[in-house]
Amino acid sequence: MRVYLGSDHAGYVVKRVLIRRLRELDHDPVDVGPHAFVQDDDYPPYVLETARRVVADPGSLGVVLGGSGNGEAIAANKVDGIRAVLAWSEDSARFGREHHHANVISIGARVHSVAETTRFVEVFVKAPVSRDARHLRRIGMLTDYEQRRRK
Numbered sequence: 001m002r003v004y005l006g007s008d009h010a011g012y013v014v015k016r017v018l019i020r021r022l023r024e025l026d027h028d029p030v031d032v033g034p035h036a037f038v039q040d041d042d043y044p045p046y047v048l049e050t051a052r053r054v055v056a057d058p059g060s061l062g063v064v065l066g067g068s069g070n071g072e073a074i075a076a077n078k079v080d081g082i083r084a085v086l087a088w089s090e091d092s093a094r095f096g097r098e099h100h101h102a103n104v105i106s107i108g109a110r111v112h113s114v115a116e117t118t119r120f121v122e123v124f125v126k127a128p129v130s131r132d133a134r135h136l137r138r139i140g141m142l143t144d145y146e147q148r149r150r151k
């Protein structure tokens with residue numbers, strides 16, 4: 001699976017670890033940036049571009065990383081077609097994918113260890129999406145809202 005990854009300085013180191021891990025698992029990680037550590041860089045350009053790349057590549061997923069993951073989730077969800085979830089446990093990562101068909105996971109690198117972050121991403125990319133009627137109905141309501149807003 002292709003996985004686009006974007007961050008800021010706070011998520012930069014763990015992003016590199018995740019890219020290596022995703023390659024080991026035979027995924028196709030794409031580093032959307034930053035491509036060098038810059039202490040005071042800003043997450044929105046990297047996260048918005050990661051989200052745009054996910055929407056433009058159906059079936060792909062995104063991982064966005066910052067200090068808390070909060071701003072990154074907000075930014076990713078500004079892009080039409082994105083359902084980004086802030087993961088704070090393995091279950092929250094799994095349910096984000098299964099119940100909400102999240103296509104982007106956001107994680108706080110100052111909140112979770114590298115091992116925890118890696119595990120959240122492993123769980124997220126592996127989780128199947130639910131086809132249960134109630135989940136599809138709820139996702140459909142959000143998609144309808146998004147499409148009406150576009151008109």
Ligand SMILES: O=C(CO)[C@H](O)[C@H](O)COP(=O)(O)O
Pocket residue numbers: 008010011040043065066067068069070071072
């Ligand atoms: O978590 C973040 C956004 O969600 C940022 O990584 C965080 O706000 C950066 O903080 P600072 O500029 O103080 O290093």
